[in-house]
Amino acid sequence: MADTDAAGDADDEGAGSGTAGGDAADRSGDDADRGAPAAPTGGLVVPVEPTPTLRATIAYAVEAAVDDGFSTIHLVEIASWRNGDPDADSRAAKAERVLERAEAWANSDLDDLDGDRPPVTVATELIGADEYLFGPDDYVRVLAAYAKEHDAGAVLLDPEYTPVGNTTLLQPLEFALSNTSLTVETAPVTRPTRRERLRSEATGGRFVAMFGFSLAFYLLLGDPFYWFDWVTGIATAAIVSITLSRVSIDTEPAIPRTPMRVVRGVIYVPVLLFEIVKANVEIARVILDPRLPIEPTLNRMRVIVGSGLPLMTLANSITLTPGTLTVRARDSDLYVHSLIPSARDGLFDGSLERWTRFVYYGRASARLPTPRERDDCAILQGPDATEELPIAAADGGAEPSESGETPPEPDEGSDAATPEVTDG
Template identity: 50%
Template structure:
């Protein structure tokens, strides 16, 4: 067995360079003759989604750089080192760790991969940290994997260094403004105590409040878009309320409850929370479960179900978080992301 085939999923993490180095080194140790490195980048969205183009370009440049790293690392040895690159997941929508593990395993089976080298800081897309569940999912698959022993660099310090100021300032601003709304903004005493309270809140809570640090032009724009979104949401709530009231008050009560599953195309974290919250807030639809981005929604009447499958709220949430461009996506029904489950709970 002269050839060792390694699968290295890459992402833009601070330790990706070390992971590639470890993969080449460990691969050469176990098979000195030929080493085949499969460098892959998994992208979370389908190619027809607007933000995908950016992710694809990023993936390609990362792959190019990684190939030069492998060549660098293998320069001193006499072994043959081959590089294969691929972008995975561009033809489907990856929702969570389970999907990533499945994608990697399918690739591994296709290319006869011996081992997967995992970057401890692996972060596909800009979603919440997923490494822990990904490890668990990979352990469940038959694919053997090793985690690259990297040193977490001082980069972490620097990241929190720049980001913590924006967290601190935004939290201070929010708590100060809230204090003044409750109090009297023209009274000097409230201004002084408000500053004190805002400082205390910001010092103690700024690193737990935001999962991602607010950035200057984007975050205020999102708040403004949220202000546009609220009247739309209220309109939807009133519409749904009237429909549901008519159904409840009609003596025959023509309800048709169904459990449905909708795969929402919003990022996890705050956007997903906002979407699930809005779905529950409109009477007629009720979010029962969220497995990654798969929302299990109980719908009471047909009209509410149609509205849900038309994805108006989903598009509005995408508008709030990503702007008007990315709001133009096909409805969940056109994407085939909807499913009516007659049974109760999932798996």
């Protein structure tokens, strides 16, 4: 099933990317018109993974194909393993089942359309199993080669698409794809409600992890050498893990990965403590200075960490470090308020982001350009402002809207009247 030509074709495709700077500059603008239809070309490639939003993404792909005149929807699954791996066969079989299901969905959506079935065909393919793929660039190379071979000009991404399983790839993937000639779009679908996700995910691994953690915590508070505390502890831990193991742990614990994360987290704690003390001294000096030399600004930073626990760790680390305060997390955009310019510069240097990546994804993944180098940061206020302040009243605190973005309301005047302000 593997497409053995993919690797060969891919090199020229990958090398021809160029103009990274221009693309990066355009990117913030792209967000606004993400909902716009892609240019019609032969085929639409949809990378497939069993995500909660896959169904909605397929539905959207069918809609897009009909509206924009794509002749074929290519459902591709990119293998995260390599042929010859011990479990390659079982994983390939699993991937085939996902593809079959996705194909069935796409076909039934096509059949359900009003009137005759439009002349859209659905193709499925498992690609990339002849080599190990490491990062977004590899995935894009394989995707681009496939698209070239099948004369497809557009890619539709599932917003929850994470082929590796333990690394978030959507944002880097979007970025890398923007360097190719392909048209890229992220399906504007919302993830299902949390309740729905919770119900489906009860496993032994989570139960054991939660049980062990609760019991250890209970015994730490109690007396581990007293038999009665063991009895009550086991009962308590059982109740806790039955009720909460599906809620509290959102990714399946895996043997080398989870303990490694804990170990790396322990390494991170002193680093974070040091950062906190250092920044605290700086802030104390500013606050006690009679002139109060503060220059607070709101900033935006697009971070490359997974959603859920990694994003929470990063946002909380930023808040813990004095001088920076996470105000809002919208997808991978963090809105961070900074009190003094040096705190802001430290934030844009991205050391906390790298440390978070180190904790969750290991050392190799921690090496990435700073947000400043990636052009993933913006100052929203003050004389150095590079972007307009998305005044929050406009979006009413809703979840990310259907089109992915809410139109920012211009508010440059620093003395703009804000009637809501009542504090102080």
